[in-house]
Every structure is written in C-alpha cells, then in structure tokens.
Amino acid sequence: MPTINWQQDYEAAASDDRCAPRSRMVIPAKLRRNGARAAQTLVLDLSLAGFSALASVRSAQGSKVFLTLPGLEPREAEVVWWHAGLVGCAFANLLTQREHDALLLRYGGEADGDGR
Numbered sequence: 001m002p003t004i005n006w007q008q009d010y011e012a013a014a015s016d017d018r019c020a021p022r023s024r025m026v027i028p029a030k031l032r033r034n035g036a037r038a039a040q041t042l043v044l045d046l047s048l049a050g051f052s053a054l055a056s057v058r059s060a061q062g063s064k065v066f067l068t069l070p071g072l073e074p075r076e077a078e079v080v081w082w083h084a085g086l087v088g089c090a091f092a093n094l095l096t097q098r099e100h101d102a103l104l105l106r107y108g109g110e111a112d113g114d115g116r
Contacts, residue, residue, distance in 0.1 A: 022047040023100070025107040030068040031087075033059060038068065044086070046103060048094045050077065055087035065089055070106070072099060 022045045031053055032038035043053045051067065059065060059079045066074040067089070077089035 023104050025104065027069060027103060027107050029053065029070070030074075031055060032066045032068075032074070033057070034064040034066075038066075043067070043069065046095075046100065048091075048097065048100055050080070050088065050090040052086055052088045054085060055082060056085055058082055059087050067091075069099075069103060071102070 024045050025043070027043040027046065029041050029043050030038040031041040039057075041053045041055060043051050045052050053067070059082045061079055061081060063079045065077050065079060065087075067077055068074045075095075076092040078092065079087055079089050081088045
C-alpha cells in the first residue's frame with residue numbers, strides 16, 4: 001500500500017476504509033446534528049480522519065454532524081454508521097497530527113496501530 005500524506009491528499013485518505021490509525025480514549029465532547037442543539041457525548045476513539053462516540057439519537061448514514069472537542073472549534077463530519085447508541089463519523093477536514101496528539105496526551109489514549 002502506498003504511503004499517503006494525510007494532510008495533502010485528503011481524497012485518497014477519505015476513500016480508504018478506516019484509513020488512519022485510531023486511538024482509544026474517552027473525551028468529553030459535544031455532538032450536534034445539523035439543525036439541532038448540541039448534546040454532551042463521549043468520544044471513544046479518534047483518528048485523523050474520524051471518530052466514534054456515544055449517540056443516543058439515531059443518525060442516518062450520510063447525515064452531517066458537528067463535533068466540538070475540548071480546545072477546538074466545532075468540526076464538521078459525516079455519519080458513516082450508527083448502531084446501538086454509537087455513531088461512527090468521518091471528518092470533512094482531517095484533524096492535524098498536532099491536534100490529535102494533544103488530545104491523545106491529555107486524555108491518555110491508547111493507539112491502535114492496525115486501524116481497527
């Protein structure tokens with residue numbers, strides 16, 4: 001598999017299923033569906049390309065949401081899946097490595113190198 005520069009080649013990164021290594025952590029955040037009020041949530045895993053979080057309200061695949069992580073502006077994402085109170089989303093614009101690493105350091109995440 002060729003090396004992907006995550007910051008310069010978003011289309012290639014986004015087209016690769018679960019394209020970036022994920023870090024398991026618990027981050028308090030706010031999740032807002034398009035046109036709705038933000039609700040408190042917990043992000044359970046995070047990568048440069050997306051996240052999974054608790055979401056009690058069902059979200060349709062392809063719908064737009066906004067995630068506000070501590071210290072960051074709200075970030076647009078698209079729902080990829082929802083199942084039993086969990087939602088998986090892909091960011092419209094990747095997190096920077098610096099943003100990801102700061103959250104990993106602050107919330108004591110554990111890297112999952114195989115992307116699963």
